[in-house]
Amino acid sequence: MPPLLFSPAGAIILAAGGAKGMAKLNYKQKANLQRIALLAPGVLLYGVFNFIPLLALLVLCLVDWPGIGPMKFVGFDNFAQLFGNPYFRDQLVKAFAQNLIFFVIIIASMLILGTIFALLLSFRTWGRNTYRSIFFLPYPLAGAAVAFLLELIVRTRGPLNVLLTKGLHVVDQPIGFLGDPNLALATLATFYSWHRMSFAIILILSAVVAVRMHLLEAAMLDGANRWQTLKAVVFPVLAPAFILITVIVMVDVFNNADYTLILMGPEGAPARATDIMGTFLFRSAFGGSATSVNVNFGMSAAIGLVTALVILPAALFLALRNMRREK
Amino acid sequence: MRLSTMLATTALCGALMTTTGIAGEITLYTWRQQELPLWQYINDNKLLGDTTVKAVQINSDDYDAKLRIALQSPGVDLFQGRAGAAWLSSFIDSGILKPTTTDLAAMAPGTLDAARGPDGQLYGVPFAVQMESILYNTKVFADNGIEVPKTLDELKAASEKLKAAGITPINFGARSGWWLNQVVGEAMTAGLVSDDVAAKLITGEACFTGPEFVSTLQAVKDWQDAGFINASAMADDYGAMRTSVAMGESAMMIDGIWSTGPTSPMYEIDPELKLGFFPVPGPNGKVYAFGDGTYLVNSTSPNAAEAQKVLDFTATKEFAELFVKEVGELPAFGGEYAVDNPLLKDVAAAIATNSAAPTPFFAYALNKGEPSYGTLVADGYQALLSGQLTPADFAKKIQDGLNSWNYVGAANCK
Incomplete structure (x- = not known):
C-alpha cells in the first residue's frame, strides 16, 4: 500500500478532513477512505451518466411517450406489443437476425484478420512501427467520418467501382454495394471491421507479445511443429484477448447503428436489408418518415431492455470464462 | 446499451435543461435551408418590428429527432412541421400544438390539409405549394x-x-x-x-x-x-x-x-x-x-404570443411575395401575388389547372x-x-x- 499522504486520493482527503483528523484514524480506516476516494469519481460518473439513465430506462419502458408532452403509463403494454403484434414482432425478429449476421461477419473478420495482422506485426520486420501506426489510424476517426469516407469509395461512381468496371473489367455495371439487399449489410459490416480492426490488432498483438519465449523453445525441443506450437502455446494465450474483443464488439453492434443510420436511414434501406436493433430502436423513438405515427420512447426503451437481456447472458458467460482462465 | 442509454439520458436531461433566449428573438426550427435567406431578409429589413427570427436549420434526415429533443425544454418558439395529420398528431396530443388563431382565409384551400389535424382543425400556416x-x-x-x-x-x-x-x-x-x-x-x-x-x-x-x-x-x-x-x-x-x-x-x-x-x-x-x-x-x-408543410407555434413556449405574431405575418401577401423572391418556391398564399420567374409561373399554372386533388x-x-x-x-x-x-x-x-x-x-x- 503506497503512503496515503503522497497519493492524489490522500490529498483530497487531507484537504477535506485536515491532517489532524487523519492522524486519529487507524491504518485500516485510512485504507478504506483511500479506496472510497479512488472509487468515488468513477462511481459518480458511471452513476450519473450510465446507471441513473439505466434506471430511467426501466421506468421509460412502462410508458407511452412520443418524446414530448406528458407520459402515459401503460404497464407492460410495450412488451406485449413488441412480442404480440405481428408488425413489431416481425421487425424485432428481422432486426435481431440481421444484427446477428452483422456481428458474425464483424467478429469473424476482426479475429481472423486481426490475428494475421497481429502475428505479422509481431515479427521483427523493417518498418514494423510504421505499419502499426498505419493500422491504428482509422480507429480515432469518428463513425460518421468513416461512414461517409467509405461510402465515397463504394458508391457507383466511386473508385472501387471504377476499378472493377473500367480498370480490371471484372464487371460491366457498377456493383451496388449499398443498394443490393444481398450486399448492403455485409458492406456495412466491412466498414465497421475496417474502422475497428486496429482495436483487435492491438489487443491480440499485446497477447502475442506475452507468449513466453521459453515455452515456445520448450515446445520446439519437444518436437512440436509450427502449427502444433501455435495451437498448443500461442492460441491459449490469445483466448482472453479473443473473448474480450468478442464481448466488447457484441455489446457495441447490438446497441449502436451509427453507420446504418447515417448511410441507410432509420428504415434500414434497401428494403430493410440493413435493419438492425439500433435502427429499430431509433425508428421506434423518432419515426422513420413523415408518416410515422407510432413514435414512442417507451417502445424504444423496451427494445433496448430486450436487447440488453438477450446479449447479457452471452456477454456474462464469456466474461466469466475469461476470469476463470485468469485464476 | 449506448442508444438506449442515450434515450433515457435524453428523457432525463430534457426535463432539466433550460434555455434562455434574447428578448424579442423568436427561434424557428426548420429543415429547409432555402428559407434561411428569407428570414435573414426579414430580420435585416425589420419587417417584424423589434422581433427578429433566429432560424435554426437542421438536416432533414435528423429533423424529427432533434426537434423532439429540443421541444423537451424551452427554446423552440416556432417550428416547421411536415404536412398531414399523421405527423401532427403526436404534437397535438402532447399539447405542443393548439388550433391556430391565424386567419387562413387567404391561403390556397388545397394547401390547408397540410395543417389539418386528425380532428379536422387547423393547427398552423401552410408554407409552400x-x-x-x-x-x-x-x-x-x-x-x-x-x-x-x-x-x-x-x-x-x-x-x-x-x-x-x-x-x-x-x-x-x-x-x-x-x-x-x-x-x-x-x-x-x-x-x-x-x-x-x-x-x-x-x-x-x-x-x-x-x-x-x-x-x-x-x-x-x-x-x-x-x-x-x-x-x-x-x-x-x-x-x-x-x-x-x-x-x-x-x-x-x-x-x-x-x-x-x-x-x-x-x-x-x-x-x-x-x-x-x-x-x-x-x-x-x-x-x-401539395402543401409542403406548416409553420407551427409551440404553445408551451413563454414566447408563444410573440411567435403568434410571426405566424400571422406568414399568412400575408407581403410574406408570399418575399417567399417567391427569396426562397424561389410558390407560397401557400391563395390570393394574387407577383411572380417574375417564368418556370414558377408555369408551375403555378400547372398546379392551378392540372394537378391531382387526392x-x-x-x-x-x-x-x-x-x-x-x-x-x-x-x-x-x-x-x-x-x-x-x-x-x-x-x-x-x-x-x-x-x-x-x-x-x-x-x-x-x-
Missing part, C-alpha cells in the same frame, strides 16, 4: 431532338432514343426511401390513376390491388426491365440522382419542383442547368401538388396505423426494384399491410 412530376434536363432533350412526351408510348420512344445515345433516360435514387413514397409513389399515382379512383383509394372504396394502382407499379417495373432506369438505382440515393441529371448523364428524374429553386445544389454542378417539367404522361396525366401519402386514413401507407410504399418500391416483388405482389403487400390495422377499406378489400 410543392409540385412533383418528371423533371428533365432541357439541354439533353434538345441535344437529342426529344419533345416533351405526352403519352407513355412517347415517353417510351424518347427513352429508347436516349438509351441508344448512351444517356440514362430516367434516373432513380431508390436508396432514399422518403423519395420513393413521397415523390415517386405520388407522382406516378397522379399520372396514371384517375382522381376518382385515387380519392376512393383514400376512402377505402377502391383497393390497392385494383388495376389502376397496379399499373403505376407496373410502369416503373417496365421501365426498369427495358433498361430505362439506371442499373444502380438501388445503390444511388436522392443526391446521386440529382447529380446525374445535372451532369447530363441522365435525362429525367421524378422529383419535386424544389430542385429548381435558386439554392438547389444542382446548380453547383452546372450553373447553366435548365430544368423543365411534365407530368407522368399516363391516362390521368396530372402533376402532384394525396394518398398525406391521407390520415391511410397513415394513422402501422404499417402506414408511406412505409409500405417505400419498402415495396425497394423490393420491386430489387426483384423481390412483382407489381401485383407489391400491391397486395400494401393492401395486406393496411388491412392488418383495419384501415377504412379493410372490409371492402379483403
Whole structure:
C-alpha cells in the first residue's frame, strides 16, 4: 500500500478532513477512505451518466411517450406489443437476425484478420512501427467520418467501382454495394471491421507479445511443429484477448447503428436489408418518415431492455470464462 | 446499451435543461435551408418590428429527432412541421400544438390539409405549394431532338432514343426511401390513376390491388426491365440522382419542383442547368401538388404570443411575395401575388389547372396505423426494384399491410 499522504486520493482527503483528523484514524480506516476516494469519481460518473439513465430506462419502458408532452403509463403494454403484434414482432425478429449476421461477419473478420495482422506485426520486420501506426489510424476517426469516407469509395461512381468496371473489367455495371439487399449489410459490416480492426490488432498483438519465449523453445525441443506450437502455446494465450474483443464488439453492434443510420436511414434501406436493433430502436423513438405515427420512447426503451437481456447472458458467460482462465 | 442509454439520458436531461433566449428573438426550427435567406431578409429589413427570427436549420434526415429533443425544454418558439395529420398528431396530443388563431382565409384551400389535424382543425400556416412530376434536363432533350412526351408510348420512344445515345433516360435514387413514397409513389399515382379512383383509394372504396394502382407499379417495373432506369438505382440515393441529371448523364428524374429553386445544389454542378417539367404522361396525366408543410407555434413556449405574431405575418401577401423572391418556391398564399420567374409561373399554372386533388401519402386514413401507407410504399418500391416483388405482389403487400390495422377499406378489400 503506497503512503496515503503522497497519493492524489490522500490529498483530497487531507484537504477535506485536515491532517489532524487523519492522524486519529487507524491504518485500516485510512485504507478504506483511500479506496472510497479512488472509487468515488468513477462511481459518480458511471452513476450519473450510465446507471441513473439505466434506471430511467426501466421506468421509460412502462410508458407511452412520443418524446414530448406528458407520459402515459401503460404497464407492460410495450412488451406485449413488441412480442404480440405481428408488425413489431416481425421487425424485432428481422432486426435481431440481421444484427446477428452483422456481428458474425464483424467478429469473424476482426479475429481472423486481426490475428494475421497481429502475428505479422509481431515479427521483427523493417518498418514494423510504421505499419502499426498505419493500422491504428482509422480507429480515432469518428463513425460518421468513416461512414461517409467509405461510402465515397463504394458508391457507383466511386473508385472501387471504377476499378472493377473500367480498370480490371471484372464487371460491366457498377456493383451496388449499398443498394443490393444481398450486399448492403455485409458492406456495412466491412466498414465497421475496417474502422475497428486496429482495436483487435492491438489487443491480440499485446497477447502475442506475452507468449513466453521459453515455452515456445520448450515446445520446439519437444518436437512440436509450427502449427502444433501455435495451437498448443500461442492460441491459449490469445483466448482472453479473443473473448474480450468478442464481448466488447457484441455489446457495441447490438446497441449502436451509427453507420446504418447515417448511410441507410432509420428504415434500414434497401428494403430493410440493413435493419438492425439500433435502427429499430431509433425508428421506434423518432419515426422513420413523415408518416410515422407510432413514435414512442417507451417502445424504444423496451427494445433496448430486450436487447440488453438477450446479449447479457452471452456477454456474462464469456466474461466469466475469461476470469476463470485468469485464476 | 449506448442508444438506449442515450434515450433515457435524453428523457432525463430534457426535463432539466433550460434555455434562455434574447428578448424579442423568436427561434424557428426548420429543415429547409432555402428559407434561411428569407428570414435573414426579414430580420435585416425589420419587417417584424423589434422581433427578429433566429432560424435554426437542421438536416432533414435528423429533423424529427432533434426537434423532439429540443421541444423537451424551452427554446423552440416556432417550428416547421411536415404536412398531414399523421405527423401532427403526436404534437397535438402532447399539447405542443393548439388550433391556430391565424386567419387562413387567404391561403390556397388545397394547401390547408397540410395543417389539418386528425380532428379536422387547423393547427398552423401552410408554407409552400410543392409540385412533383418528371423533371428533365432541357439541354439533353434538345441535344437529342426529344419533345416533351405526352403519352407513355412517347415517353417510351424518347427513352429508347436516349438509351441508344448512351444517356440514362430516367434516373432513380431508390436508396432514399422518403423519395420513393413521397415523390415517386405520388407522382406516378397522379399520372396514371384517375382522381376518382385515387380519392376512393383514400376512402377505402377502391383497393390497392385494383388495376389502376397496379399499373403505376407496373410502369416503373417496365421501365426498369427495358433498361430505362439506371442499373444502380438501388445503390444511388436522392443526391446521386440529382447529380446525374445535372451532369447530363441522365435525362429525367421524378422529383419535386424544389430542385429548381435558386439554392438547389444542382446548380453547383452546372450553373447553366435548365430544368423543365411534365407530368407522368399516363391516362390521368396530372402533376402532384401539395402543401409542403406548416409553420407551427409551440404553445408551451413563454414566447408563444410573440411567435403568434410571426405566424400571422406568414399568412400575408407581403410574406408570399418575399417567399417567391427569396426562397424561389410558390407560397401557400391563395390570393394574387407577383411572380417574375417564368418556370414558377408555369408551375403555378400547372398546379392551378392540372394537378391531382387526392394525396394518398398525406391521407390520415391511410397513415394513422402501422404499417402506414408511406412505409409500405417505400419498402415495396425497394423490393420491386430489387426483384423481390412483382407489381401485383407489391400491391397486395400494401393492401395486406393496411388491412392488418383495419384501415377504412379493410372490409371492402379483403
